[in-house]
Amino acid sequence: MKTKYFLSLLAAFFISTGLFAATSFSGYAGGKLNYAANPEKTTFDPELKLQAFFAGQFNFSQNLWSHLEFSINTGNLLSESIFHATDSKFQIDELSLIFRGNMYTSANYFSAFMGTYDPIGSDVFLQRYFNIKPISSKITESYLGLAGSILYPHFGVGISDIIKLYNEPLAFGGYIYINHEDDDYYVFNSDLRFATVLRYLTLDFAAGIGVPLADNYRGEDVIIAVEKVYWHAGTTILLGNNFTSSLFIQAGIYNASFTKKQDSSIVSPKEIYLLFEPRLRFGNGHVNISIFSLPQATVDKMLFIDDTLGVDVNFYGEASTLGSNQITYGSHICVSFADKYFTSITDFTNLTSNGYSINITPYITTTFLSGELHVQSTIRLNEFITGHSERGFSLDIGYRTKF
Numbered sequence: 001m002k003t004k005y006f007l008s009l010l011a012a013f014f015i016s017t018g019l020f021a022a023t024s025f026s027g028y029a030g031g032k033l034n035y036a037a038n039p040e041k042t043t044f045d046p047e048l049k050l051q052a053f054f055a056g057q058f059n060f061s062q063n064l065w066s067h068l069e070f071s072i073n074t075g076n077l078l079s080e081s082i083f084h085a086t087d088s089k090f091q092i093d094e095l096s097l098i099f100r101g102n103m104y105t106s107a108n109y110f111s112a113f114m115g116t117y118d119p120i121g122s123d124v125f126l127q128r129y130f131n132i133k134p135i136s137s138k139i140t141e142s143y144l145g146l147a148g149s150i151l152y153p154h155f156g157v158g159i160s161d162i163i164k165l166y167n168e169p170l171a172f173g174g175y176i177y178i179n180h181e182d183d184d185y186y187v188f189n190s191d192l193r194f195a196t197v198l199r200y201l202t203l204d205f206a207a208g209i210g211v212p213l214a215d216n217y218r219g220e221d222v223i224i225a226v227e228k229v230y231w232h233a234g235t236t237i238l239l240g241n242n243f244t245s246s247l248f249i250q251a252g253i254y255n256a257s258f259t260k261k262q263d264s265s266i267v268s269p270k271e272i273y274l275l276f277e278p279r280l281r282f283g284n285g286h287v288n289i290s291i292f293s294l295p296q297a298t299v300d301k302m303l304f305i306d307d308t309l310g311v312d313v314n315f316y317g318e319a320s321t322l323g324s325n326q327i328t329y330g331s332h333i334c335v336s337f338a339d340k341y342f343t344s345i346t347d348f349t350n351l352t353s354n355g356y357s358i359n360i361t362p363y364i365t366t367t368f369l370s371g372e373l374h375v376q377s378t379i380r381l382n383e384f385i386t387g388h389s390e391r392g393f394s395l396d397i398g399y400r401t402k403f
Helices: 003-019 124-130 383-384
Strands: 024-037 045-061 065-076 090-104 106-116 156-164 170-179 189-197 201-212 212-219 220-225 228-239 246-259 272-282 285-293 308-320 323-338 356-368 371-380 393-402
Touching: 045 090, 124 170, 124 189, 124 201, 156 189, 189 228, 356 383, 371 383
Parallel strands: none
Antiparallel strands: 024 045, 024 393, 045 065, 065 090, 090 106, 106 156, 156 170, 170 189, 189 201, 201 228, 212 220, 228 246, 246 272, 272 285, 285 308, 308 323, 323 356, 356 371, 371 393
């Protein structure tokens, strides 16, 4: 969405809040600076980049509220033109209005939204409707808010209706929305969703179809022509819980297509999201083993992995204290392969043909002021092995806070 349209919508949104006498606000924001060498240069050329997000909830009444979230991802801040404009990507992640209707056995949540709403792959839906602690994999952490790791987005302009039962841990409903994910036409999408949270099982599943709304067929103008149909599905499963050893699984397909005369594979490995993660717990110690095959666009937004296929081992300790602050310390060890996917495993000898990464990422997270401070450094052993030591180190400093 262009910035000028966003500013107009934002102004109208804030003006409208004046119509409600009891408006209250809560928010969540964060940012991360990354210092690393330019991977395109053979000599050391440092870059400093920023990722940041802001998310807010406006409560107009007990049964009416709105969400606003946006993110920014900048180019190099350490350029010769540091006092001039820096290239950056600004994105509206969510602008929504939610009304809750209270019934005898359930609550009905009707929403109108723009942007990305309750995306599959994020645990936002589970947190909002079941009030649980985060369960997402640590390798999918991002400082881009909803623009981070998602299996597929409910993205566009649309409405949703979700029913949450009072006496059973169940939520289900549907989404109708229009976007422009097709290169040529607007796409009408319809999705169904089901989620439950039990003591030793958390499940979130959604699936739907998208129909490109073509306005011509074989050179002739028509009202609507359907030449193909997209389909998408995704699920998040946690067997166990945050207090036990557990197994975390995510799988998804985005915008696979089928036509009347299918002449190629309807699903590309590049469009499939797979994450299989056993989580072992030993008192305050944890070991998470993540086996993944992810789309490149998802990998580009992550903190701990660089390539599409690989294995990450994350061991960490928590609940220690430093003075009055809680502290978590640990390290990721990741081996991954560029431009390879789960179908490449059978051709083991060619896994490194497009490059590979061997990364060690020690990190520390602690409470600071009213938020969370995260510091990590990444050592890329493969860069030292291949003689590019100038690209073998990076540093990230991030901060998140609720208010």
